[in-house]
């Protein structure tokens with residue numbers, strides 16, 4: 001082993017009962033000479049192709065090394081376990097397998113969103129109601145992904161489906177290309193609940209963050225966009241920089257897509273989440289060129305944890321001092337902790353805020369809301385300087401009906417829904433962490449409240465390499481030296497699917513449709529998965 005620090009960490013892993021086992025470490029270190037996880041040689045792609053060829057064989061598939069592949073410190077090779085899980089999965093899902101084969105002939109990788117395209121193939125969903133989805137093979141799957149966290153009331157809640165059914169029954173709901181009362185009423189409701197002077201609707205969170213950034217750049221006449229390393233704001237040009245962890249020396253510094261211009265890459269400044277000192281340093285360095293700092297009050301896909309009040313207050317103060325705009329990306333946090341924005345709980349008003357997911361009630365609705373003088377840059381009084389005005393399907397009638405119905409329902413039932421979601425989220429954390437701890441495996445759920453944001457219904461499950469590892473944000477949860485990222489992402493997902501439980505990023509969200517019995521079921525499933533992990537490790541030790 002080349003790096004003696006790795007050994008220290010790994011030994012501590014054994015001592016603290018985490019997944020790091022001395023024998024496995026030796027094997028893993030040797031395997032790393034031959035293996036890299038992911039990429040075109042992903043083992044589960046091989047399992048899938050064996051299944052589809054009709055000859056599912058049990059042989060473990062060795063990964064081949066890519067030239068110059070980085071060595072991850074203390075990385076564990078989960079190939080054998082993944083293969084074992086995938087073979088069981090393939091055997092129990094023949095219809096999804098067949099559909100997947102068809103899908104890959106017309107769709108890239110068989111679908112349209114990478115997070116849905118689980119390896120070796122995703123369960124193809126036939127129906128969805130409440131906390132559950134049913135797949136083509138008849139599995140009733142307890143779902144914690146819930147429409148990318150959009151379904152705060154669970155799948156297809158009656159309050160929304162009834163409103164839509166009535167509209168369609170009355171012969172309305174499809175796009176007219178004109179405007180109506182519904183658009184006015186939905187905008188009034190949104191503005192009132194999020195303390196905004198103006199709003200404009202669009203169809204996705206991605207477009208909302210892109211327009212917000214354009215508005216900020218036009219308003220300030222500056223070009224730099226500051227964002228948090230690992231923060232996801234959708235696949236728009238500035239959002240595609242600093243998402244993937246990259247290297248230990250320079251985390252979150254790369255572009256996450258080819259095809260971006262060098263100019264865009266150079267316009268993004270990345271700073272760590274929940275680190276007010278580094279934020280202050282960055283503003284000192286380039287503050288006079290920063291158009292905006294875009295940040296989530298609850299960082300979603302990168303870590304699933306709240307911003308500290310110190311961090312967000314520093315952000316507000318630094319933006320003001322340096323003449324930059326503060327944009328809250330509330331695509332995940334909006335209407336998640338209360339029937340309105342999360343920024344209000346911090347007592348902070350951003351210049352602009354972006355909303356999507358929950359506000360759409362399961363339909364594609366997003367909005368930029370905030371200061372009138374900034375949003376008016378898209379309006380005729382300011383010469384329509386920012387082209388935030390397109391979108392054939394923006395303010396779509398059926399979508400806005402779902403949005404207005406959903407937001408009104410959340411406002412009317414705020415006192416019941418949110419405290420219950422928070423308490424269920426805490427129960428999920430206790431059940432999941434407890435299940436892994438019982439098998440001596442160190443696991444942490446990230447969505448704990450911080451005194452400003454309550455305990456979150458959204459949780460990410462991570463496997464820290466040390467009990468003492470700080471988990472401050474994506475800089476820790478996505479760092480393979482701090483957490484076993486592959487275990488939390490891929491292995492847990494497949495293992496839980498075999499238990500008819502669907503999670504993404506290790507876990508996901510509870511909704512108003514989840515019950516205590518569902519949380520118990522999740523806990524029991526995690527117990528079996530944890531036992532399986534422990535058993536696999538012990539088997540390897542023999």
Ligand SMILES: Cc1ncc(COP(=O)(O)O)c(C=O)c1O
Nearest residue numbers: 204205206232233234300331356
């Ligand atoms: C915080 C955040 N911002 C923006 C987006 C992009 O939203 P959409 O997927 O609706 O384009 C997402 C999507 O997951 C998100 O989590």
